[in-house]
Amino acid sequence: MQFVPLLDTPPAVQQALRLLRNQPAVRQHMYSDHEIGEAEHAAWLASLRGNPRQQVFAVMVEGALGGLVSLNAIDPQHGRADWAFYIDNALQGKGLGSLIEFKLLDHAFGAAGLHKLNCEVLASNTAVVRMHQKFGFQLEGVRRQNIVKEGLRVDVVLLGMTRDEWQAQRPKMAAVVGRLSRSGQESD
Secondary structure, eight states: OEEEEGGGSOHHHHHHHHHHHTSHHHHTTSSOOSOOOHHHHHHHHHHHTTOTTOEEEEEEETTEEEEEEEEEEEETTTTEEEEEEEEOGGGTTSSHHHHHHHHHHHHHHTTTOOSEEEEEEETTOHHHHHHHHHHTOEEEEEEEEEEEETTEEEEEEEEEEEHHHHHHHHHHHHHHHHHHHHTTOOOO
């Protein structure tokens, strides 16, 4: 598995990402419900060019697009950012999410130089909330009835982690990721 800056990928990968974003299993955990059209996707890609507040990576698995991971709302003054990811439905449930999270945390608290990392997860996505907590994210709150999904108001779980918390948790998670890597995933 590799992270490749999205804008450095070939146009075919960038277009495949729109199809991945539109998979029902991916959309159900995103803030928006609608199918993303070509023009909207192109505008989003254009918004990434020269944007210092975002780092967006294609997750490449054996040379094919497997997902996306991003740092958003990067604030260098306070050393913080938000992050998010999604995985192709065909690859879900195979440990790829844990590999992505491990690698992203190392990047965020290493090369990106962050002190604090935040994320928001729909309350219905309990598996991802648990995964983040396993990695050391702390529950910071719940935004009650914060967004509308399929006509219903839903809660959003707020989680956060500091660099020191990651450094304390990293050895334990390195062992977990090592087991996942040996069971079939590659974790550059």
